[in-house]
Amino acid sequence: DIQMTQSPSSLSASVGDRVTITCRASQSISIYLNWYQQKPGKAPNLLIYDASSLQGEVPSRFSGSGSGTDFTLTISSLQPEDFATYYCQQSYSTPTFGQGTKVEIK
Amino acid sequence: EVQLLESGGGLVQPGGSLRLSCAASGFTFSNYAMSWVRQAPGKGLEWVSGISRSDGSTSYADSVKGRFTISRDNFKNTLYMQMNSLSAEDTAVYYCAKWRGDQSIFDYWGQGTLVTVSS
Numbered sequence: 001d002i003q004m005t006q007s008p009s010s011l012s013a014s015v016g017d018r019v020t021i022t023c024r025a026s027q028s029i030s031i032y033l034n035w036y037q038q039k040p041g042k043a044p045n046l047l048i049y050d051a052s053s054l055q056g057e058v059p060s061r062f063s064g065s066g067s068g069t070d071f072t073l074t075i076s077s078l079q080p081e082d083f084a085t086y087y088c089q090q091s092y093s094t095p096t097f098g099q100g101t102k103v104e105i106k
Numbered sequence: 107e108v109q110l111l112e113s114g115g116g117l118v119q120p121g122g123s124l125r126l127s128c129a130a131s132g133f134t135f136s137n138y139a140m141s142w143v144r145q146a147p148g149k150g151l152e153w154v155s156g157i158s159r160s161d162g163s164t165s166y167a168d169s170v171k172g173r174f175t176i177s178r179d180n181f182k183n184t185l186y187m188q189m190n191s192l193s194a195e196d197t198a199v200y201y202c203a204k205w206r207g208d209q210s211i212f213d214y215w216g217q218g219t220l221v222t223v224s225s
Contacts, residue, residue, distance in 0.1 A: 049211045
């Protein structure tokens, strides 16, 4: 199985900050990388698929980049509703998720 | 509006069995592959199993292979997971998730159903 490693595991940030989360795959996965947001007690919500495509009505402050083994999720200006846990997931082969990054209020 | 509604979770003893269901609506169920994803308390997401849209091809995580069976009824618009030989390590919230197109991109999720394995 392809291993997905996110960093950091958690971070503290303020409203308005630019936040970047990274995800590294154990082997090349082309652009088959997806990002989800999960709030406590809720199901995950798809934010970005195929590394950089924004899903549905996801706000444009969210963006994704990368290919091969290294990927990033960027929130350009953190909003109060963005405090949550974020997961990357590869769809190149049998799906695997990163361990998650918890974004907390500073 | 796409809706996925899981049911069937609950408390079960180690070694026991449980059958989860996921009722789908708001989309043409037979046109999409589906998956089950679980989340142990306080832990991350783990893909459990997937099933193709029509020919019934299935796949499983190694952690459940031989114990869990995924199936679907395209006439009833329902996804199932039969879980046997349950252990404490299977305690989790189980989500059903719809694929986006032909890739395992999970664009819609149910609210989840909690399975607790304990004596």
